[in-house]
Amino acid sequence: MPKVPLSRIASARSGDKGEGSNVGVMARSDVAYSFLKEHLTSDVVREHMAAINEGGVRRYEADNMHVLNFLLADSLGGGGSASLKTDAQGKTHGLAVLRLELEVPQVVLDATPEA
Amino acid sequence: MAEKDKVLIANGQGFWGDSILGPVRLVDEGPLDYLTLDYLAEVTMSIMQKLKSRKPEAGYATDFVKLVDRILPQLVEKNVKVVANAGGVNPHACKDAVMDVIARHGKSGVKVAVVEGDDVLDRLDELIAAGEAFHNMDTGAPLANVRDRVTSANVYLGAFPIAEALGQGAQIVLTGRGTDPGLVLGPLIHEFGWGPRDYSLLSAGTVAGHIVECGAQCTGGNYTDWREVPDMARIGYPVIEAHANGTFYVTKHEGTGGLLNEDTVRHQLVYEMGDPANYLTPDCVADFTSFRLSEDGASRVKIEGVTGGPPTDTYKVSISYLDGWKATGQLTVSGPDALDKAKLCAQIVWDRLAFDGFEYAPEERLEEYVGAGVCHAGIDETDSPAEVVLRMGVKGPDRAKVDRFGMELVPLVTSGPPGVTGFAGGRPKATEIIGFWPALVKKSLIKTKVTVYTS
Secondary structure, three states: OOEEEHHHOEEEEEEEEOOEEEEEEEEOOHHHHHHHHHHOOHHHHHHHOOOOOOOOEEEEEEHHHOEEEEEEOOOOOOOOOOOOOOOOOOOOHHHHHHOOEEEOOHHHHHOOOOO | OOOOOEEEEEEOOOOOOOOOHHHHHHHHHOOOOEEEEOOOOHHHHHHHHHHHHHOOOOOOOHHHHHHHHHHHHHHHHHOOEEEEOOOOOOHHHHHHHHHHHHHHOOOOOOEEEEEEOOEOHHHHHHHHHOOOOOOOOOOOOOHHHOHHHEEEEEEOEOOHHHHHHHHOOOOEEEEOOEOOOHHHHHHHHHHHOOOOOOHHHHHHHHHHHHHHOOHHHHOOOOOOOHHHOOOHHHEOOEEEEEEOOOOEEEEEOOOOEOOOOHHHHHHHHOOOOOOOOOEEOOOOEEEOOOOEEEEOOOOEEEEEOOEEEOOOOEEEEEEEEEEEEEEEEEEEEEOOOHHHHHHHHHHHHHHHHHHOOOOOOHHHEEEEEEOOOOOOOOOOOOOOOOEEEEEEEEEEOOHHHHHHHHOOOOOHHHHOOOOEEOOOOOOOOOEEEEEEEEEEEEHHHOOOEEEEEEO
16 A cells, blocks of 8 residues: 555644644545555554653544544643743644655545646 | 525634635625635633733734734625634624724724633532532543633633624624634525524534634645645635535635645544544534535535534533743754764763753653654654754753753754754753643523624
8 A cells, every 4th residue: 555644644633722732633535544544543642652752642523624623632732821831832733743644545545636 | 594596705814813815805805795804713812811911902813813903995896795703712802892993994883792601610610519520521620720720711612692782783793702614604594594493403503603714724735745736836716606505615715836636625524523423512502423424616616415413511611721831942943964973962961951950750741753754753764864853851840950951952952963954952951841621511591692883
């Protein structure tokens, strides 16, 4: 199976949420959404973001928008203005998740237009 | 009440500091019924309380007054109504300043409303005595733990007081803390006569408000596929075309830059999202998994079928408190061997501070090598950047200890490895850390008040 970055089949946006951040991952096709629903688990995201997020990861689904929403519990180095980090609002976490390398079946790639 | 078929509502300000060109162009470049403006972030309320404590007539978004000065003639001429949370913690002072501007323009008969009741800083002890412990929603701890360090306390009010102000004929509505989507929902309640039990309609207005609350973030700003976004310099701010049945369209004025399609709107729908099926507001619980999203021609996205349920019997209260001190500073280190030299610089700083008796626990200090892989740590890093920005910081309860750190960064220029520069900011100084204490309060204990003034 071809190995591609998640950005090939999804887009994303992130922002702050208390002491953590949320990353909304948006599939670029119906087929990509079905694939991601099965394979882009909270465990996969937690492992990928381990150097950024010190807490757990929880996943929510919004089928109507083909969205998987991930809540990273402790990814800002403190909430409010307590963070010393450059990215104290988690603005770049969406792009970080999109760099995840995934083995994606060719049929999913064929059915998903490139950006 | 004369109920319209459709209403055009724009948001021209996503936060305090957003470009003034947003609202200026919105009133200039196309049709509009309402202009909404969001100036308040959580930290803003605390800053405003501090300003007000030093100067009784301060504590609101002064940018708003400058904006009114610039666009008032068009607002009056085109009868565009404005809803802004510019009142901050001093909405009456904001109203006075706005009235002065209106008088200077020689416009009489303009009605300005103030919505208040959100600011409970002076009522905290009374509310605690009434049985409200203000348990921290994240940790469960009672507010008593930090009561003596509280710097602001504001309830997130709903949209009905805004509708009430519009019902009294206000052209400009000034609020303090309320929900961001409420700035859009308020006008819809007023225009369409939606009631407090029309949960799905209120949810539709909430979804519309959420989509536009960050201004250009739904029209191509901060968009994954940024190369597809034309003319970002003249990016169009969003305009909602709302209908009485709850169906609405996200649009932008013709000829403006940016990109508006299903995907750019979806990007904003997920922004700062928690559980999408339960989006809590004081007016309803909106279900972001309920609606259908589709493109209805160029730069026009339709949302229909939003549903939602009744709200809870509590308001969310945003309480801020002084949570210690922090300082950060940076130096630039050139190559060759930029990263190795920067790492040596950081070690020298910690060693010199320790030598003088100042040690910082791991959770009280930070070093970053910007350019070598900071934002995407563990995912995309390099050990051979051409140059690197060494960014260091400390925090803690002891202000003097935090300030001491700031004195050891710049000396590296002459007493560290070669190629250290970029110290223009001078010595980092300790600044206050504002902590947030999210809590709930019974709705029955909060009274809102709407007052209308005429120029």
